[in-house]
Amino acid sequence: CVEVLGNLNPVNLAEEDPAQCFLCLDAVIQTFCVLVPSLSNLQNWDFDDEDLRYVYRYSLGRLPHQSVDPTVRQALLLIEISSGTGAEQIVPSLRDWIAFLGSPYWKPQDFIKPASELGLPVEPVFESDEMRLTDSIRRYPEYLEEAVRNKSYLDVYKATRDWLPDVLSSRVFDIFRRRVNDEAQENIDSDADVSEAHRVIEKTYQKRRFMTNKGRVLPIRIQDLDSPPPPEAIEPVVFEMIPQKLRVELMPSVAYSGKTKQVEIVFLGGPGIGRSGILIRTDTSAILLDYGLSVANQRIPEWVPELEMIDCVLVTHSHLDHVGGLPALYENYTGKWCATGVTGAVSMTLLEDALKVGTPLPPRRHDKYDMVSRFNRRNIDRVKKSYVQLEAGKASELAGGMVVTPVEARHIPGSSAYLVDIEGTRILYTGDFNLDDSVLFHGANLPTDCDVVIFDGTYWGREDFDRKAVSDQVSQTIAKHGPVIIPTFAVGRSQEILVMLDELGVTSSRNVMVAGMAERVTKLTGYSGDWTGMKKNKVVLDVDDVLVAGGGMLDGGFAKMHYDEHRQNPDAAVILCGYLAPRTTGWNLMHGHETHTCAVEYARLSAHSSASNLAEFVGSCSGKKIMVHTPTKKVSGDVLLPEYRERIVLDV
Structure with missing residues (x-):
């Protein structure tokens, strides 16, 4: 396969004939078809990035990754060369591909030989001092302390942040944190108060460049010293605002916090859809808003050093792209995570299910230096024990100087936006939210007078959807067909469909059943109606049956099982009603890649705000506007679209 790619010699191909660039990608897929003969039916498709990711994941499920990885690296180089990417730009491009595919963070040196074979001299780039440092740490992690001796943290962080696995980045940070805190401790007088200790630590951090950029040191956590000075008294009104279950963990953060000069918002994840994660830090404290896992590529949010210094995690809702990274975080994190009651209960159920179905995928599941490998039974148990319930509308101090109020977001049952007040600077993080009325809720009512609003832009600038038209479509399809299979997402969409069927009278005229995870979540969220749970001994659907089951993309579970049973039944129907990831069974069905004689309908629903209401x-928002969770690549006007790991600083 490598020989096939090497013989293409696509150097300067883009300049000679830009149309040939697409043939290079086609050749990559053809190469994978050689690897996996059962994929030969892909040869007539129009390929794109999603196809490459799909074939990569498919191949890993059937071949050892050692035989797949070299070909993938060759393929990525081929794509970039055919696009005209030069040696200097190849490093960030490859890093983006690695993140997109969900591959391991391969060593930079792994690309030198295949790049040379394709005529791209990358040795000067991959053998720079920065890359050599990264390579030495990866090759000899047991000598980590020696590798970073006589270096500042800022220099090491900048040199290694793009290619060093997260676990090793965390170890590097711990070494420097221990060093600078020990030095600061030696310089603090025994009778120093909190203010004096803060000044000494800040001066030490500046001297040792314990920072991620030249302008600002990392959060100063006096409580992390071996012998901190006596804390300042906490005012009774502040003490009462700390949730009782959080007081032991948060009292040091509150007692040692001081008036902050700047607030920094760090986008660890979330600019695109999947792996949401936003960190808000002050001079002394930090909170984390969501920590998700991308189902598409098994990525969790980007690692930054402040992730090791957070006081609390706030989860907006129970979808895995917002909560799925928690088990990885809890390998080292010992604090609490907070959410409203429904979100807490459903999140833990979905994490259990994700582990059961094989999350994370190999080979990264077995890579001890990849943080996602920490998604395991032990850490899920830690997540369960660390949950603290919040109440919508009630303000709580969840870190020093940070007062947080959950606001109903109306995305799915239990979803919340968070209003964060930092000494009068108000930041609204909407999470996924819905301003439209649905059968489950009225639209969300969120404040518009905040200094910053970080909002979900899923349907920004895209066509609106019509819930009334969907209701009519579902009703007409069920009237004409039987049995009817409705694959749904277990949280939110299942309940919306069930309530819709109840209101349409379908539950009175047909045997409506809910099964699998959809049934479990429906019970957890408290919804009830004239539907029934699917009996365990029912293995065949009858003509009168309407099945609502989890697995909204039709890739598994009861919905997939009964679809396979009835796909060639012209009297049966499948109603797809949610997002369909490329190359899933539901996506294939909608795009003509699944043979069937049953009826297929796409009843488009969404739990996100429609474009018109979102705009x-x-x-109406008066402050700074930052859009996340969106496929949009460019925006105009006063809306900001952050990059991963981008930092936005606010003066307080």
Whole structure:
């Protein structure tokens, strides 16, 4: 396969004939078809990035990754060369591909030989001092202390942040944190108060460049010293605002916090859809808003050193792209995570299910230096024990100087936006939210007078959807067909469909059943109606049956099983009603890649705000507007679209 790719010699191909660039990608897929003969039916498709990711994941499920990885690296180089990418730009491009595919963070040196074979001289780039440091740490992690001796943290962080696995980045940080805190401790007088200790630590951090950029040191946590000075008294009104279950963990953060000069918002994840994660830090404290896992590529949010210094985690809702990274975080994190009651209960159920179905995928599951490998039974148990319930509308101090109020987001049952007040600077993080009325809720009512609003832009600038038309479509399809299979997402969509069927009278005229995870979550969220749970001994659907089951993309579970049973039944129907990831069974069905004679309908529903209501809300907001969770690549006007790991600083 490598020989096939090497013989293409696509150097300067883009300049000679840009159309040939697409043939290079086609050749990559053809190469994978050689690897996996059962994929030969892909040869007539129009390929894109999603195809490459799909074939990569498919191959890993059937071949040892040692035989797949070299070909993938060759393929990525081929794509970049055919696109005209030069040696200097190849490093960030490859890093983006690695993140997109969900591959391991391969060593930079792994690309030197295949790049040379394709005519791209990358040795000067991959053998720079920065890359050599990264390579030495990866090759000899047991000598980590020696590798970073006589270096500042800022220099090491900048040199290694793009290619060093997260676990090793965390170890590097711990070494420097221990060094600078020990030095600061030696310089603090025994009778120093909190203010004096803060000044000494800040001066030490500046001297030793314990920072991620030249302008600001990392959060100063006096409580992390071996012998901190006596804390300042906490005012009774502040003490009462700390949730009782959080007081032991948060009292040091509150007692040692001081008036902050700047607030920094760090986007660890979330600019695109999947792996949401936003960190808000002050001079002394930090909170984490969501910590998700991308189902598409098994990525969790980007690692930054402040992730090791957070006081609390706030989860907006129970979808895995917002909560799925928690088990990886809890390998080292010992604090609490907070959410409203429904979100807490459903999140733990979905984490259990994700582990059961094989999350994370190999080979990264077995890579001890990849943080996602920490998604395991032990850490899920830690997540369960560390949950603290919040109440919508009630303000709580969840880190020093940070007062947080959950606000109903109306995305799915239990979903919340968070209003974070930092000494009068108000930041609203909407999470996924819905301003439209649905059968489950009225639209969300969120404040518009905040200094910053970080909002979900899923449907920014895209066509609106019509819930009334969907209701009519579902009703007409069920009236004409039987049995009917409705694959749904277990949280939110299942309940919306069930309530819709109840309101349409379908539950009175047909045997409506809910099964699998959809049934479990429906019970957890408290919804009830004239539907029934699917009996365990029912293995065949009857003509009168309407099945609502988890697995909204039709890739598994009861919905997939009964679809396979009835796909060639012209009287049966499948109603797809949610997002369909490329190359899933549901996506294939909608795009003509699944043979069937049953009826297929796409009843488009969404738990996100429609484009028109979203634009109206954002237009009414008076502060800085930052859009996340969106496929949009460019925006105009006063809306900001952050990059991964981008930092936005606010003066307080």
